[in-house]
Amino acid sequence: MTKLGFTTRQVHADRLLNNPEHGGVHTSTSNSVLFEFKDAQGIIDAFQGKRAAHVYSRSSSPSVTALQAMLTELEDAEGALCFATGMAAISSSLFALLTAGDHLIVSQYLFGNTRSFFETLKDFGVHITYTDVTDVEHVKNAYQPNTKGVYTETVANPVTQVADLSAIGQFCEENGLLFMVDNTMTPPPLFSAKNVKASLVFTSLTKYIAGHGNVLGGAVIDTGLFNWKNFDNIKSGYQVDDVAQWGLTQIKKKGLRDLGATLSPQSASAIALGMETLNLRMSRSQYNAMQLATFLDNHDKVAKVFYPGLADHPQHFIAREHLTGGYGAILSFDLIDGADPVAFLNALKLVICATHLGDNRTLALPVAPTIYFENTAQERNNMGISDTMLRLSVGIEDTADLIADFETALASL
Structure with missing residues (x-):
């Protein structure tokens, strides 16, 4: 193949x-948990690794x-x-x-x-x-x-x-x-x-x-x-x-x-x-991620965007060398000082606030107080995680609809 x-x-x-x-x-x-052996020697050989066979579904x-x-x-x-x-x-x-x-x-x-x-x-x-x-x-x-x-x-x-x-x-x-x-x-x-x-x-x-x-x-x-x-x-x-x-x-x-x-x-x-649809989904999500990263990178209420596809990303050239199929569909960004991440997320209408990634739908969440809440402030700082950071898992929606949702939410801040 x-x-x-x-x-x-x-x-x-x-x-x-x-x-x-x-x-x-x-x-x-x-759905079978157990597997029958017509010849009892078969189950002995399977247990001893002398032949490949399903014995119990916890293992295979x-x-x-x-x-x-x-x-x-x-x-x-x-x-x-x-x-x-x-x-x-x-x-x-x-x-x-x-x-x-x-x-x-x-x-x-x-x-x-x-x-x-x-x-x-x-x-x-x-x-x-x-x-x-x-x-x-x-x-x-x-x-x-x-x-x-x-x-x-x-x-x-x-x-x-x-x-x-x-x-x-x-x-x-x-x-x-x-x-x-x-x-x-x-x-x-x-x-x-x-x-x-x-x-x-x-x-x-x-x-x-x-x-x-x-x-x-x-x-x-x-x-x-x-x-x-x-x-x-x-x-x-x-x-x-x-x-x-x-x-x-x-x-x-x-x-x-x-x-x-x-x-x-x-x-x-x-x-x-x-x-079966991995490549098709990834292609669409990556396209949306690049368009959204570019939009956010040029918005006056966004302090910093983190996406390997952007030319100013610290490891952009490493990413370009190894990520030959694209830069992925995850990006994060920091809002400007004084902006409320919770208020921003609540203003989004299309994007879902949820802790997951790789979905067909675009997802967002505040990073520091959720998935990195158990880490100390110093540990988060060492990882580059700010208090206003938001993570996006970009989905396969129409690009214009996504950008419009972010544009409206940012305008509300």
């Missing part, structure tokens, strides 16, 4: 990769396996595992791969809930160094003998700092480190994680992949670039014949099976259906 265009591959991925029953173009939703089901095949194709990867949420994918994977005494280099601009989880990892003896990932030199300076990897988002939420992705990937390859990239904000075809030598790709399927704000899900995807023989935390029982599968095998056993954050078959089917 690699010779076909991206949208063509996505529209036909389910039927071509998974061969649905009865000539269907979508894999049927399988036909619906979820079909989605995983589509995600693997999406990232041109070695394999994928799905979870009940994006946070479940992150937490289950890192709990499975790390042990007390390990060290991670982590972006200081991480989304609030993700950063909260890394604080929890500290309680389990994992050492964390937060650093500015927009310059690889900061990452190099944070390196320690016990460093296992680097974790960053492609584009930070909400201030849109863009990581120095290619340089960090090169550094990780040279030092045998896992390069873990959260690609939620910039899914393919915007960005190819393999091009920057990422090892593991994390994504919230809830957001752009599914797209319609009606289902939760998350995934970890192994690009196949990391040599798991260099990772000494892999237990001997999970060192299967195919070395490329060591990481996913341990995550599946110690993370998905043991922690139990299973994606339901119904959710997997909804995500797979939404993914």
Whole structure:
């Protein structure tokens, strides 16, 4: 399928990769929790990893396996595992791969809930160094003998700092480190994680992949670039014949099976259906985001706009190099001093005040008192988050209608 265009591959991925029953173009939703083995030796072989088979739907089901095949194709990867949420994918994977005494280099601009989880990892003896990932030199300076990897988002939420992705990937390859990239904000075809030598790709399927704000899900995807023989935390029982599968095998056993954050078959089917229109939705949302960012950037009641597509964005040239499919559909902006963010949001009629992103509808919320409320004022300052910052997830509405809604709301201040 690699010779076909991206949208063509996505529209036909389910039927071509998974061969649905009865000539269907979508894999049927399988609601069975248990799976029968006519020969009892089969269940023994499945438990011992000698054959691939569904045993119990907490670990795998036909619906979820079909989605995983589509995600693997999406990232041109070695394999994928799905979870009940994006946070479940992150937490289950890192709990499975790390042990007390390990060290991670982590972006200081991480989304609030993700950063909260890394604080929890500290309680389990994992050492964390937060650093500015927009310059690889900061990452190099944070390196320690016990460093296992680097974790960053492609584009930070909400201030849109863009990581120095290619340089960090090169550094990780040279030092045998896992390069873990959260690609939620910039899914393919915007960005190819393999091009920057990422090892593991994390994504919230809830957001752009599914797209319609009606289902939760998350995934970890192994690009196949990391040599798991260099990772000494892999237990001997999970060192299967195919070395490329060591990481996913341990995550599946110690993370998905043991922690139990299973994606339901119904959710997997909804995500797979939404993914078919990913490229079309992203193209429209990105166009609207660029037009809206330009409008806001020239408005006298807006102090600053944060969007990688603007020429004055600090990492615009990094974004231009790596985000070959566009700059994404998330932007933030600061109102001028004295302006009331709550009054502004209440004046919007079309845009929805909600905590989500990647939806077909344009969403907005005040950043500091909501998703970053648990962070201290100093931590928010280090992330570039002001008290008047508003985050927008730009949808697919008619551009003129969006701009008119913002124009009216700004005029009311």
